[in-house]
Amino acid sequence: MLRLRMELRRLRSWRMAVLWGLLVNVQAAVAADKAVGDATEQLRGWSKLVEQRLFQVGGRVHTAVGYTLSANSMIVGEDGLIIIDPGHAPALSAKVRTEFERISDKPVVAIIFTHGHGDHFGGAAAFLDEGRDVSIWARQNFGAEMRANSQAGLTPWRRPAETQGGDLPPEQQIRFNGPVQVMTPQQRAAMMAQGARRMVRPTHRFAEQQVELTIAGVSLKLVAAPGETSDQLYVWLPEDRVLFAGDNVFHTWPNVYPLRGASRSLRDWADSLDKMIQEEPRFVVAGHGNPLLENAVEQLTNRRDAMRWIYDRTLEGMQRMMTPDDLVEYAQLPERFASLDYLQPYYGSWEGTIRQIYVQLVGWFDGNPLNLHRETSLQQAQRMARLLGGEEALAAKAQEAAQAGDPLGAAQLAQHLLRLQPQRMEAKRMLADALEALAQDTLNMPMRNYSLSYALQLRAQIVQQE
Numbered sequence: 001m002l003r004l005r006m007e008l009r010r011l012r013s014w015r016m017a018v019l020w021g022l023l024v025n026v027q028a029a030v031a032a033d034k035a036v037g038d039a040t041e042q043l044r045g046w047s048k049l050v051e052q053r054l055f056q057v058g059g060r061v062h063t064a065v066g067y068t069l070s071a072n073s074m075i076v077g078e079d080g081l082i083i084i085d086p087g088h089a090p091a092l093s094a095k096v097r098t099e100f101e102r103i104s105d106k107p108v109v110a111i112i113f114t115h116g117h118g119d120h121f122g123g124a125a126a127f128l129d130e131g132r133d134v135s136i137w138a139r140q141n142f143g144a145e146m147r148a149n150s151q152a153g154l155t156p157w158r159r160p161a162e163t164q165g166g167d168l169p170p171e172q173q174i175r176f177n178g179p180v181q182v183m184t185p186q187q188r189a190a191m192m193a194q195g196a197r198r199m200v201r202p203t204h205r206f207a208e209q210q211v212e213l214t215i216a217g218v219s220l221k222l223v224a225a226p227g228e229t230s231d232q233l234y235v236w237l238p239e240d241r242v243l244f245a246g247d248n249v250f251h252t253w254p255n256v257y258p259l260r261g262a263s264r265s266l267r268d269w270a271d272s273l274d275k276m277i278q279e280e281p282r283f284v285v286a287g288h289g290n291p292l293l294e295n296a297v298e299q300l301t302n303r304r305d306a307m308r309w310i311y312d313r314t315l316e317g318m319q320r321m322m323t324p325d326d327l328v329e330y331a332q333l334p335e336r337f338a339s340l341d342y343l344q345p346y347y348g349s350w351e352g353t354i355r356q357i358y359v360q361l362v363g364w365f366d367g368n369p370l371n372l373h374r375e376t377s378l379q380q381a382q383r384m385a386r387l388l389g390g391e392e393a394l395a396a397k398a399q400e401a402a403q404a405g406d407p408l409g410a411a412q413l414a415q416h417l418l419r420l421q422p423q424r425m426e427a428k429r430m431l432a433d434a435l436e437a438l439a440q441d442t443l444n445m446p447m448r449n450y451s452l453s454y455a456l457q458l459r460a461q462i463v464q465q466e
């Protein structure tokens with residue numbers, strides 16, 4: 001704690017420092033004092049699957065993992081190269097191109113976007129040259145999910161805190177999409193602006209369920225496969241029996257509900273997996289991380305069946321009038337699925353999936369009549385303080401919960417206190433401590449990152465106030 005206090009004093013005098021600098025330094029000092037939970041250790045192990053590596057997937061397919069925020073592939077055709085998902089930023093995708101050029105000096109003749117998330121298509125410019133025609137393929141509804149967010153005026157990647165962990169200091173960052181990049185907001189904005197300037201759009205879009213193409217002597221099929229996004233496709237290479245799954249498959253429970261906000265259909269997703277299984281692929285290239293080089297069909301089948309199991313079980317519980325909070329326990333996966341590492345809630349969460357199914361089917365009302373008589377956050381805090389005997393009693397109870405090793409209880413009470421006294425530093429500190437403790441035991445990366453980033457913002461406010 002002494003170190004932390006010295007750090008804070010040092011930071012206080014650093015008047016010209018940008019807020020981001022404060023955030024990272026304070027969090028680093030705090031993190032050093034805390035033990036790391038098992039869940040965090042497990043997540044760190046998971047993130048090793050995206051360490052930089054080149055894979056040969058069958059004879060003429062190569063996949064680069066850990067160079068950009070997604071997995072980037074090349075098919076070597078007779079007289080040209082086909083790139084699938086070129087990555088997120090031209091500067092980093094250029095390194096992938098350099099690696100691929102060591103394998104083949106044939107020209108790039110086509111690029112395929114598996115879906116309209118920037119981490120998969122934003123770096124396409126790195127594979128284009130002046131004066132050379134390259135056909136760029138995607139679904140007709142390419143970009144549909146992101147468009148829905150931006151049309152509603154919602155900043156796509158942010159809620160109050162960051163779910164990807166981009167604001168966290170490097171030693172706190174756990175990601176599953178390539179190299180950790182610590183950037184100031186200015187640097188990030190500059191990178192986004194550069195990406196936007198060099199944005200490459202599809203030249204060929206298809207509205208059918210599938211199209212069969214021959215490019216550079218390679219026969220391939222592009223198949224509509226709604227799942228992680230409604231504009232998702234998979235690429236099937238029948239001669240090599242390689243399937244490029246986009247983000248419908250990677251080493252985690254599927255992200256049916258992203259915390260940043262979107263609506264994804266678990267049923268469509270499972271049906272798309274079903275189509276992939278019918279192809280009987282030997283190898284499956286995932287949207288992030290290592291390709292599936294063994295037991296690919298078995299993994300796809302378990303994934304599909306587990307998703308359908310959760311859907312059916314949730315529905316059954318709903319018919320019995322269970323609320324989402326209770327369904328989260330009721331619809332837990334059975335051991336035969338829950339024990340599989342590639343179905344762990346590293347990125348998508350079981351809980352988020354169950355809640356999302358509920359919301360999609362019946363909306364926000366959970367059947368509890370008390371939820372028809374809600375109050376504002378401030379009114380709830382006032383009531384809690386009244387029940388506990390005043391605001392000081394509320395503060396004491398929060399402290400007690402923290403000392404008793406109940407971070408969730410401490411966080412709930414500290415949050416009430418903060419609503420009543422928005423400037424009370426002790427409440428901010430208790431809430432930040434509790435969120436950090438909860439994050440250490442959270443296996444889901446976005447939930448962990450969100451909690452830590454939120455705590456970091458509270459700590460920055462404390463520094464500014466002092």
Ligand SMILES: [Zn+2]
Nearest residue numbers: 070119247287
């Ligand atoms: Zn992705």
